[in-house]
Amino acid sequence: MKAVERVDQFYLLKQLPKATALLCKKGIVQDASCSWLEIFGQSLQDKDHQTKIFSLYPEILDLEKKLKEYAPFSLKHKIKSSKGTRHLKSYFAPWFDEKENVIGTIVQTDDITSEVEKEQQIDWLNNVLETKVEVSKTGWWEYEVDKEKLTWCKETKRIHQVPECFEPTVIEALNFYKPGYSRNKASMLFHKVAVDHQPYDAKLMIVTFHDEERWVHITGKPIIENGKAVKVFGTIKDIHDEVMAETKVKENQQLLSTLVDSLPLNVYVKDLESRKILVNKGECNFLNKKAEQLIGKTDFDLYNEETAKIFREEDLQVMKHLTPIIGKETASTVRGKTVYFLTSKIPYFDLDGKVCGLIGMSLDITNIKKKEEQLRNLINITSMQNQKLISFAHIVSHNLRSHSANFSMLLGFLNSEKDPEERKRILKMLSQASDNLLETLENLNQVVDINIKTSETKTPLNLKNNVLKVLENLSDLLEENKSQVINNISENIEVNCVPAYLDSIILNLVSNAIKYKSPNREPLITINAVKSNEGIMLSISDNGLGINLDKYGDKIFGMYKTFHNRKDAKGFGLYLVRNQIEAMGGSITVQSEVDKGTTFNVYFNEES
Amino acid sequence: MFILMKKVNCIFIVDDDPITVFGIKKMLRSVTHCDDVQIFQNGHEAYEAIKERQEKGENIPDVIFLDINMPIMDGWGFLDELIDLDIDEHVVINMITSSIDPADHKKWNSFKDRCPHILNFKNKPIFKIEPADLGCINVAS
Structure with a gap:
């Protein structure tokens, strides 16, 4: 009966859904459920084949000792087969008989493979998350609204530079924000996300545990259940270096653009097609256009074709051969004004070192040029005056010498001459020589006067009236020679002149026209005056003998140079005229053709 | 003192200053006798005269007194033209x-x-005309 019961019992065991086995005190498997045997790959027990439990748990070395303690315990183990690894958990409990004596051990084994795998996956996910946090340096935090509990992750703590054991309250967390804007803003955002469920995303500044000010990028969003925010979840990222780098870049840009804009230069950057991609204020002002109107434009849109072509050639040279143009003087005409520039063009390279355009810089040197020209004019005037002085000194020395030589010669004759008739003749010659000397001295004096009194005040004189006055004085001479004068000067032309010089100039030129008239024609004198930008030009033309200027051109205004066989030609008038007009800052030119006539053009300098 | 006197056939004085001309003529009288002394106001006149004489086969001047500064054609201009005339004789030219x-x-x-x-x-100034000015060679002194 007992045996049947036992069989029944074992049969019952066999059917248990949970893998279960019974061990005797020696650890030998007495019986087991089919499911248990299946886990361990064992067949049904018989008397010949005894399975010791220890062989089934090869990893658990102290199993035998543990069993002997007759206390319940559990352990994890695994079985490797061709199908993979099965993770198992076995529970060991002592087996009592009716009298509470230990007769063995009850083993139950669970297959925990799927749980272990899930655990591993979670581990892996955690790992991934941690790596992500580490790489992106983005920490997270969580706030449980009910418990008012704030949790920071490791990275969040690292960002705040607090020890890992630090557990902040909300107030403490908010106090990390820099007092002022950052703290106010952070508090406001936190309040809004908790109360109004409004997510946020902001860049603020914190003061870390180590008193370091750092920029952080923070986000927060509510986790809502049943219309109530149960949690707030957020991230924090240290973006200090980026912000600083960005600020640095912005500062550099600011510096660069301030510099480029404030340089007293026209600066522009062109692409490979010579389109402007950057212009500074100077360039905008010069072209009288806004930067937006210049970007993308080429010189062909801004200058005339010819100038633009030259500029494009320069550009190509710089970009193709990478040879910079440094300090080249250029002239360009914009809005009718010629402007001089000292231009430099240098190749512009991209980050890969490939040429991608050029940078141009132009310095407006128009004023310097003007000054240079003034200086050059001054030098010219000075050297001209010096030349005049030298030639005047020669004239003086030559003319005085020739008279004194005559005196010496004649006096020598007189000394040795006995014949009274001859002595009389020599004396006559001497007095003539004396007259000549006086006249020469007078002439020279006149010239010296002109050159000394250059500062003599000029006064505005009506040109026509003055010409008429001179013609009046010359009326006898004009009539005598049957001369005709055509005076085309208009009433209102005024010239700034020394009155005596103007008279002398007109007198000399008109009387010369008559003096050197053609024997074949009655003299015709035409007087014109033209007002132009450069000033007033008086021209006196005749139909007289004319002069071969190729031959005598440079000598016509020289002293004591005469070119026609006339008794009254002294070679002084034109010399005087030129000195007078030049002393007043003007000039005189001559055009002539032999046997056709001569025209003198007098240019008055209007500056006083 | 022996002076080899050469017969001076023709003398030109080219000067626009009547006093100098007077002086040269006067000085000439004391060193030589010449019937053919011609006066010209400027280089151009003198040049035309020489050219005419050359064309007509007449006497070319043996001696020329030549001023430098003259109207119309100065002494240098005259010299230029004279050289171009291709005169065989050696004329003595005194530039004064x-x-x-x-x-x-x-x-x-x-x-x-x-x-x-x-x-x-x-x-x-000149006070005397030397025989050398007339092309005479001073052989002994």
Whole structure:
């Protein structure tokens, strides 16, 4: 009966859904459920084949000792087969008989493979998350609204530079924000996300545990259940270096653009097609256009074709051969004004070192040029005056010498001459020589006067009236020679002149026209005056003998140079005229053709 | 003192200053006798006269007194034209000037080299005409 019961019992065991086995005190498997045997790959027990439990748990070395303690315990183990690894958990409990004596051990084994795998996956996910946090340096935090509990992750703590054991309250967390804007803003955002469920995303500044000010990028969003925010979840990222780098870049840009804009230069950057991609204020002002109107434009849109072509050639040279143009003087005409520039063009390279355009810089040197020209004019005037002085000194020395030589010669004759008739003749010659000397001295004096009194005040004189006055004085001479004068000067032309010089100039030129008239024609004198930008030009033309200027051109205004066989030609008038007009800052030119006539053009300098 | 007197057939004085002309004529009278002394106001007149004489086969002047500064054609211009005339005879040309401009002396030097004639340079004042000025050689003294 007992045996049947036992069989029944074992049969019952066999059917248990949970893998279960019974061990005797020696650890030998007495019986087991089919499911248990299946886990361990064992067949049904018989008397010949005894399975010791220890062989089934090869990893658990102290199993035998543990069993002997007759206390319940559990352990994890695994079985490797061709199908993979099965993770198992076995529970060991002592087996009592009716009298509470230990007769063995009850083993139950669970297959925990799927749980272990899930655990591993979670581990892996955690790992991934941690790596992500580490790489992106983005920490997270969580706030449980009910418990008012704030949790920071490791990275969040690292960002705040607090020890890992630090557990902040909300107030403490908010106090990390820099007092002022950052703290106010952070508090406001936190309040809004908790109360109004409004997510946020902001860049603020914190003061870390180590008193370091750092920029952080923070986000927060509510986790809502049943219309109530149960949690707030957020991230924090240290973006200090980026912000600083960005600020640095912005500062550099600011510096660069301030510099480029404030340089007293026209600066522009062109692409490979010579389109402007950057212009500074100077360039905008010069072209009288806004930067937006210049970007993308080429010189062909801004200058005339010819100038633009030259500029494009320069550009190509710089970009193709990478040879910079440094300090080249250029002239360009914009809005009718010629402007001089000292231009430099240098190749512009991209980050890969490939040429991608050029940078141009132009310095407006128009004023310097003007000054240079003034200086050059001054030098010219000075050297001209010096030349005049030298030639005047020669004239003086030559003319005085020739008279004194005559005196010496004649006096020598007189000394040795006995014949009274001859002595009389020599004396006559001497007095003539004396007259000549006086006249020469007078002439020279006149010239010296002109050159000394250059500062003599000029006064505005009506040109026509003055010409008429001179013609009046010359009326006898004009009539005598049957001369005709055509005076085309208009009433209102005024010239700034020394009155005596103007008279002398007109007198000399008109009387010369008559003096050197053609024997074949009655003299015709035409007087014109033209007002132009450069000033007033008086021209006196005749139909007289004319002069071969190729031959005598440079000598016509020289002293004591005469070119026609006339008794009254002294070679002084034109010399005087030129000195007078030049002393007043003007000039005189001559055009002539032999046997056709001569025209003198007098240019008055209007500056006083 | 023996002076080899050469017969001077013709003398030209080219000067626009009547006093100098008077002086030269007077000085000439004491050293030579010449029937053919011609006066010209400027180089152009003298040149035309020589050209005419050459064309007509008449006497070319043996001696010329030449001023430098003259109207119409100055002494240098006259020399230029004279050289171009291709005169076989060696004319004695005395340049007489009051100029002490070194440029004139330099110019004379350059003309002396290319002029086939005898070219003397005399600074005023002159008080006497030397036989050498007339092309006479002083053989003994």
